[in-house]
Amino acid sequence: MKSEITISELAKLMNVSVHQIRYFEEKGVLLPAYLDNNQYRMYSMDQVYQLAHILLLRKLGVPVQSIKECMTSYSADQYGQLLNRSLREINTELLRLQELQHFITKVLHEQKNFQSHTNPYQIKWRDTTYLARWLEMDSQTKLSAKLLAERAKSVPNLFESDIHYIEDGSSTITLYTETEAPGDFSLPSGKYLSTQRLINEDDELEQVIEQFYAYAAAQSYVIQEPLILIERSYLSLFSQSQLHYELQALIEPHTNSERGNGT
DNA sequence: CTTCTCACA
DNA sequence: TGTGAGTA
Missing domain, CATH: 3.20.80.10 (Regulatory factor, effector binding domain)
Incomplete structure (x- = not known):
């Protein structure tokens, strides 16, 4: 019994599309462990961890192109900077969403207030x-x-x-x-x-x-x-x-x- | 089931 | 940065 899995098994395991995994391969960030005789890509635990890291970096907004460099040559310190940067971005995004939330609440409140009065x-x-x-x-x-x-x-x-x-x-x-x-x-x-x-x-x-x-x-x-x-x-x-x-x-x-x- | 390629957002 | 269709 082989310990490796096929691309669709990996896709299901990691909740991504088969397409996406092949796309990462095309960009050189996730290579299969080996190719089976029928040319099927086969993946091992190493690739599971790698894919998990790739998906994390994507969530942080790192372009797929740069992920290659990240994974091959980044020091712990550089990863620290990366995390700090995306933390700042998330904070400003949070602020943007809170302003939007505030505005929507205001609109709903004023609309309700407007409709509720019978006396103009x-x-x-x-x-x-x-x-x-x-x-x-x-x-x-x-x-x-x-x-x-x-x-x-x-x-x-x-x-x-x-x-x-x-x-x-x-x-x-x-x-x-x-x-x-x-x-x-x-x-x-x-x-x-x-x-x-x-x-x-x-x-x-x-x-x-x-x-x-x-x-x-x-x-x-x-x-x-x-x-x-x-x-x-x-x-x-x-x-x-x-x-x-x-x-x-x-x-x-x-x-x-x-x-x-x-x- | 997989592969690849192409067009499309 | 992916997706969907079509193919072998």
Whole structure:
């Protein structure tokens, strides 16, 4: 009874395809123990261990080409460096996935929040928000792809963020993205009147704005400038060709808690 | 069952 | 960096 195994037995044992084993051979990283009389490749324990090592290095992202050099001439120290390097890569990948996870959770949460309200008007508390200027445009101008390409500075994951449209007194509309540190502009903390809508046409927006002011007046809310329009393109995922907007305006600024009247 | 080659993502 | 089809 031979102690060696055929390629399909090795493939099954190591959970890889027969093809892949032959591919490794073609690249010179895994040679069979010997060829049987019928030209079948035969493998022994040595090859089992070798294949295990190859698969490990592949998992670490080492190209098959370089695995040959690894296995023939690497010192323990060089393997240490290799492992350290892939550990760093895995950490950044982990970070990327966590950010994605965070974003997905946020989308689901906001979508649920949006659908759950029957009353389109809400009062919301907002903490101080820092905004970074992204694009300035005339209020008459329509936002176009051309305009974005020419004027806007690129922002990674732009359409995963909340874009704030703010009209600052004049006829200029400035588009901002949120930022961690104090930026070009900040929104004070306080209570905001808010309404969220799905919009088909641009002119619908003007009606919604009029309704917003009318509602505020009817409820005796004193609206403070500026009116904030927030576009959340990622929420438009859920509705074909409709854009998700939220209108906000400060109605009750946060008053600094009085200092205790000490001494 | 294996082998090899070729086209294809 | 592999996979799938077809062949002998």
